[in-house]
Amino acid sequence: MPIQTTIAYEEIDNLLLDPENPRLGRQTSGKKLSQEELLNEMAQWKVDELAISFLENGGFWTQEALICIKGPKPGKFTVVEGNRRLSALMRLRDAFDGNPASPKWKELVEGRHPSKGLFKQIPYLLAPSRESVQAFLGFRHVTGIEPWAPSEKAKFIANMVEQGMTYDEVRRKIGSTKEAVRRNYVAHKLYLQIEEQANIPRENFKDRFSVLFLSLRTQGVQQFLHIDLNLPPEKIKEGVPRKHQKALQDFAIWLFGDDKKLPLFSDSRQVDKFGKVLESADAVSYLRRSPIPNFEVAIRMAGGDLPESIERVHEAADKVEEVLRVAHHHAKNLKLKQAATRLGRSTKQLLWVLPARNRSRGPAVSIGSIR
Known part of the structure; x- marks a missing residue:
C-alpha cells in the first residue's frame, strides 16, 4: 500500500x-528515549535555521509535508520523514510559551507572533508502514538531495538488507549501485564489530566512516581482514572472523586512531596506498612494532610509491622531449645549459642506482646508451 x-x-x-x-x-537510534530527550538530541541539527524560515515565510511549507505512520498510541502519529522540521516547530512553540531552550531561542521569538495555524495545522502525508517509505527515504537521503552522513546511510542500507532484501533489491529501491550497497552493508557490520572489539573513542568514528567505506574497495584491506565482499549477506553478517580479531583491532587503530595515536593517514585519497601497505608483510610488521608508525615509511616498505615514481619519470621524460624540439634555438643560452647539466647528472645517478638493485635482471644501462 503506497503513501497517501x-x-x-x-x-x-x-x-x-x-x-x-x-x-x-x-x-x-532505536533507544527508548522520551520526546524531550529526542528533542535535545536533535538540537545539534541546526533546527533554528528552519525556525527562522518558518517565521519569515509565514508558516510551514505545505510542499514539504511530513510523512507519518500511525501510533504508537491511538490518535498519535510518528514522523518518519521531517523530524528536523518537527523539532524546529517544537522548539518554536516552547519559546512562544515562555520556555525557550536557550537565550538564542528567546531572542528568536522576541517581538514576533506565530502565524495562524503554525502549531495547529501541520501538513502531513500518511504512510501505512515504515517499509512503505523505504524507497522514498533511500532516494532522498542516500542518493538524493538531502543526504545523511555516511554512517547513517550505511545503517539505513543495513536495516533493509537485514529485513531480508537482497543487495539488488536495495539498489533498485534507493537508486544506487549494487557495489555501493554491498560495501555500505559490510562497512556497517565492521563498524559494529570495531565498536565492540577496539578501544576507539566514539567521536573518532564520525568523520572517518567514509574512509572505512572507501578502504573496502582495496584487495589489501579485504585480505588483511579476511572478508569476502562477494559472499551473500547471511555469510558476511558476522564480519571479520573471530580468529582474526587482532587484525581488526590493528586496522581500527590505524584507520581511526585512539586516545593515544592519531589515524595513520588523514586524506581519504590515500586509501588505495593503505590497501597496498596491508598487502605487505614487512610493512604490516613495521606498523605493529612501531610506537608511532609513519605512513610514508610504510608505503615505501610496501613498494606503494613505485607507481608514482614511474609516473614522475615519465612526466620528466615528456617535458625533456618538449624542450628538445626547441633547444637548438637556444644552444648558447647559459641558463639552459646549466639546467641541462643538472638534468644529466640526475639522470646518470638514477640509471646508476637502478642497475645496482637489479643486476640479476640484465646489464646496466649506461648514460652513453641514450639516443
Whole structure:
C-alpha cells in the first residue's frame, strides 16, 4: 500500500519524533528515549535555521509535508520523514510559551507572533508502514538531495538488507549501485564489530566512516581482514572472523586512531596506498612494532610509491622531449645549459642506482646508451 497522496493536517501535540531516525546515530537510534530527550538530541541539527524560515515565510511549507505512520498510541502519529522540521516547530512553540531552550531561542521569538495555524495545522502525508517509505527515504537521503552522513546511510542500507532484501533489491529501491550497497552493508557490520572489539573513542568514528567505506574497495584491506565482499549477506553478517580479531583491532587503530595515536593517514585519497601497505608483510610488521608508525615509511616498505615514481619519470621524460624540439634555438643560452647539466647528472645517478638493485635482471644501462 503506497503513501497517501492527499495532504492531511494535525496539531503538534499529536505528532511524535521518531526514535528510529537514522540521523540520530547508532548510539541513540532505536533507544527508548522520551520526546524531550529526542528533542535535545536533535538540537545539534541546526533546527533554528528552519525556525527562522518558518517565521519569515509565514508558516510551514505545505510542499514539504511530513510523512507519518500511525501510533504508537491511538490518535498519535510518528514522523518518519521531517523530524528536523518537527523539532524546529517544537522548539518554536516552547519559546512562544515562555520556555525557550536557550537565550538564542528567546531572542528568536522576541517581538514576533506565530502565524495562524503554525502549531495547529501541520501538513502531513500518511504512510501505512515504515517499509512503505523505504524507497522514498533511500532516494532522498542516500542518493538524493538531502543526504545523511555516511554512517547513517550505511545503517539505513543495513536495516533493509537485514529485513531480508537482497543487495539488488536495495539498489533498485534507493537508486544506487549494487557495489555501493554491498560495501555500505559490510562497512556497517565492521563498524559494529570495531565498536565492540577496539578501544576507539566514539567521536573518532564520525568523520572517518567514509574512509572505512572507501578502504573496502582495496584487495589489501579485504585480505588483511579476511572478508569476502562477494559472499551473500547471511555469510558476511558476522564480519571479520573471530580468529582474526587482532587484525581488526590493528586496522581500527590505524584507520581511526585512539586516545593515544592519531589515524595513520588523514586524506581519504590515500586509501588505495593503505590497501597496498596491508598487502605487505614487512610493512604490516613495521606498523605493529612501531610506537608511532609513519605512513610514508610504510608505503615505501610496501613498494606503494613505485607507481608514482614511474609516473614522475615519465612526466620528466615528456617535458625533456618538449624542450628538445626547441633547444637548438637556444644552444648558447647559459641558463639552459646549466639546467641541462643538472638534468644529466640526475639522470646518470638514477640509471646508476637502478642497475645496482637489479643486476640479476640484465646489464646496466649506461648514460652513453641514450639516443
